[in-house]
Amino acid sequence: MKSNIVWRWTAMAGIVSTLLLVVGFGYGVNDILNPQGMELSVDTSTPKQPPATSDFAAKTSIQVASIGDSLTRGTGDPSGEGYVRKVVKQLSVKLDKPVKLLNNLGINGLRADQLVHKLDEQGFKNAITEADLILLTIGGNDIFNSALDGDFTSQSFELDTLLDKVDESSKDLKKILLQIDELNPNAKIVYIGLYNPLADIQSMRQIGDTVVQRWNNLAAATINKHPNMTLVPTADLFQAALPSYISSDHFHPNALGYEQIAYRVIQGLAP
Amino acid sequence: MNSILPLVQNETIKMIKKKRFLVIVLILLVLIPIFTYAQMKVAQNNREKFKDWRHTLQQQITDNENSLASDRVPDEWKKYRKIMVQQWQYYLDHDVDPSTPNGVTFVRSFMENSSSLFIPLMVMAVASDIVSSERTSGTIKMLLTRPVRRWRILLSKLLTLTLFVGLIILTTFVLCYLIAGLVFGYGGWDQPIFTGFQINGVEVDNSAVHPVPQWLYLVMQGGLIWFSSMVVAILAFMISVLVRSTAASIVTMMAALIAGSLLTNMASSWPSAKFLFMVNLQLTTYLAGSPPPIEGMNLIFSLMILSIWALAALFVSFRVFTKQDILN
Structure with missing residues (x-):
C-alpha cells in the first residue's frame, strides 16, 4: 500500500510539472517567434544630482x-x-x-x-x-x-x-x-x-x-x-x-x- | 490506455526503488549551496567596490569594450562580447538592473548555465539504464514473458521517463529557489527581464525588445529546458535499448554531451556541427538573446534538428526493442 501512495504522489507531481513545463515551452516559443516590441518609458523621476559643492x-x-x-x-x-x-x-x-x-x-x-x-x-x-x-x-x-x-x-x-x-x-x-x-x-x-x-x-x-x-x-x-x-x-x-x-x-x-x-x-x- | 497505467505504475515504483532520483536530489543539495556561495561572494565584492549596480554594469561594459580592442582575443569572443555589450547598454539605458541579487535571479542564471550540460546529465542518470538495467539483472525475461505487448512495455518506460524529466527540472527549480533564497532573499518574481533581442551579425536590433516579469521568464525558460531535456532523455533511452551494459550506455551519452559543450565553444569554424543535436540543446540562448553557437541557427532550426534526432531515436528504440531476440 505504501508504494501505492508513493506512486500516486510521484505521478501527480510528474504530470503537473510536465504540464507546467509544456505550457512554458509554448509561451517561450511564441515569445521568441512573435516578439511584441514595445516602447519603454524610462523612469527618470529621480535624476542623479551633481554634488552640491566643489569644495x-x-x-x-x-x-x-x-x-x-x-x-x-x-x-x-x-x-x-x-x-x-x-x-x-x-x-x-x-x-x-x-x-x-x-x-x-x-x-x-x-x-x-x-x-x-x-x-x-x-x-x-x-x-x-x-x-x-x-x-x-x-x-x-x-x-x-x-x-x-x-x-x-x-x-x-x-x-x-x-x-x-x-x-x-x-x-x-x-x-x-x-x-x-x-x-x-x-x-x-x-x-x-x-x-x-x-x-x-x-x-x-x-x-x-x-x-x-x-x-x-x-x-x-x-x-x-x-x-x-x-x-x-x-x-x-x-x-x-x-x-x-x-x-x-x-x-x-x-x-x-x-x-x-x-x-x-x-x-x-x-x- | 487502461492497460498501460499499471505498467507505468510498475516502472515508476522500480525507478523510486532504485533511488536514482534521491541521488539527483542529493547532488543538487550539495552543488546549489556551492554556487550560491560563489554568487554571494561576487555580490559582496560588487557591493564593496561599486556604489550601485549602474556603475558595476558600466564597468562591465567598458571592460568588455577594452578586450574588443585587443588582437589577442579570438573573433568569435569579440562577436559575443559585442552583442552582450549592446544588451547591457540597453538595460542601462532603461535603468533596469539585469542581475539584482535575489533568489529568483539566481534561479534564472543557474538554470541558464545548467541547461546545456548539468540538467541533461541528471536526466541521463535516470534514462541511461532504464532498459539496459533490466538486461544486466536479467529481469527483462520476466518482463517480456508477460502477456503484454513489447511496445507497451517500452512505452510505459518512456512515459515514466517523461514524468521524471518533469520532476527533475521542477526539483532543480524549487531547490535552487529555496537554497539561494536563504542568502539572497525570496523576492524578485516581478522584476522585469528584457527579451526579444534580435541578432543580425554583430548588431543587436532592439525594436522587438519587451520586458517580461521574471516569473514568466522562468516558466518559459523551464519549458525550453524541458524540451531539450526530453530530447536527451529519448536519445539516452535509445542507447539504453541498444547497449547491453548500463555503464556503456552512460558513457556513450556522456561523451556525446561533453563533446557537445566543447563543440559549442569552438564550433564556429565548423558550421556543419549545427546539425548535431548537442550543439542545439541550449534553447534558452534564443530567449536570452545571446548569440547562438553557430551563425545562422535560430529557434525553429534548433527545434527541427532536435525533433528529427528524437523521432529517429524513438523509431530505432521501438523497432529494435520489438524485434530483437533476447539472448543471455
Whole structure:
C-alpha cells in the first residue's frame, strides 16, 4: 500500500510539472517567434544630482570618475593601477577621508571623436554626474596612432598633416570638456596633458614636441576659461627622462611614469 | 490506455526503488549551496567596490569594450562580447538592473548555465539504464514473458521517463529557489527581464525588445529546458535499448554531451556541427538573446534538428526493442 501512495504522489507531481513545463515551452516559443516590441518609458523621476559643492574640504567622502583612453586604463603599468588608482590612494591619504573610484571608464585606443559619442551613454553620464573629481586623458590616439603602427615615413607623419589633425581633434576635446562641465558643473575636472612619446627618436623629436605643444595650448585655451578645470602638464617629464618613464611598448608610461603623473595631479588637488 | 497505467505504475515504483532520483536530489543539495556561495561572494565584492549596480554594469561594459580592442582575443569572443555589450547598454539605458541579487535571479542564471550540460546529465542518470538495467539483472525475461505487448512495455518506460524529466527540472527549480533564497532573499518574481533581442551579425536590433516579469521568464525558460531535456532523455533511452551494459550506455551519452559543450565553444569554424543535436540543446540562448553557437541557427532550426534526432531515436528504440531476440 505504501508504494501505492508513493506512486500516486510521484505521478501527480510528474504530470503537473510536465504540464507546467509544456505550457512554458509554448509561451517561450511564441515569445521568441512573435516578439511584441514595445516602447519603454524610462523612469527618470529621480535624476542623479551633481554634488552640491566643489569644495573637497566640505565633503565627508570624495567620489572619483575617470574617463578617457589607455592612460586612464593604466596600460603599461604591470600592477594595473595606472595613474587613476594611484591618485585615488594618495588623495585619500592626503585628505584623510575616504576616496572612492566610481568607475574607471578608460578604453584602450579611444579617440576624442569617439569619446564625444560615449558621453551620450547613460553609464558615462551616471558616473560623471555623481563624481566630485573627474580625471581625463584623451588625444594621444588621435595624433600618434600612426606612430604606434610604426608608420613613421608615410604622409600621416609629416608636421603639417599632424598639426591639421591637432586642430581637428582639439575641437572634440573642447566638446568633451564642455559636455562634462554641463553634466556636472560642481566637479573638479582634471585633464592630463599630452607628452611626446617620440622624444628619444632623433628624427621625430622636434615634430612630436611641436605637435604636443600645440595640442596642450589648445586644451589650455578651453580649460583656462573654467575655474573648475585644471590642465596637468606631463610633457616636461617625458622630454628629458623618457626612458625611465616610458613602458616597453614605447607609448604608454610605465609604473614610475604613472607615479609621477599621479603625483602631479595630487599636488594640484590637495596641496 | 487502461492497460498501460499499471505498467507505468510498475516502472515508476522500480525507478523510486532504485533511488536514482534521491541521488539527483542529493547532488543538487550539495552543488546549489556551492554556487550560491560563489554568487554571494561576487555580490559582496560588487557591493564593496561599486556604489550601485549602474556603475558595476558600466564597468562591465567598458571592460568588455577594452578586450574588443585587443588582437589577442579570438573573433568569435569579440562577436559575443559585442552583442552582450549592446544588451547591457540597453538595460542601462532603461535603468533596469539585469542581475539584482535575489533568489529568483539566481534561479534564472543557474538554470541558464545548467541547461546545456548539468540538467541533461541528471536526466541521463535516470534514462541511461532504464532498459539496459533490466538486461544486466536479467529481469527483462520476466518482463517480456508477460502477456503484454513489447511496445507497451517500452512505452510505459518512456512515459515514466517523461514524468521524471518533469520532476527533475521542477526539483532543480524549487531547490535552487529555496537554497539561494536563504542568502539572497525570496523576492524578485516581478522584476522585469528584457527579451526579444534580435541578432543580425554583430548588431543587436532592439525594436522587438519587451520586458517580461521574471516569473514568466522562468516558466518559459523551464519549458525550453524541458524540451531539450526530453530530447536527451529519448536519445539516452535509445542507447539504453541498444547497449547491453548500463555503464556503456552512460558513457556513450556522456561523451556525446561533453563533446557537445566543447563543440559549442569552438564550433564556429565548423558550421556543419549545427546539425548535431548537442550543439542545439541550449534553447534558452534564443530567449536570452545571446548569440547562438553557430551563425545562422535560430529557434525553429534548433527545434527541427532536435525533433528529427528524437523521432529517429524513438523509431530505432521501438523497432529494435520489438524485434530483437533476447539472448543471455
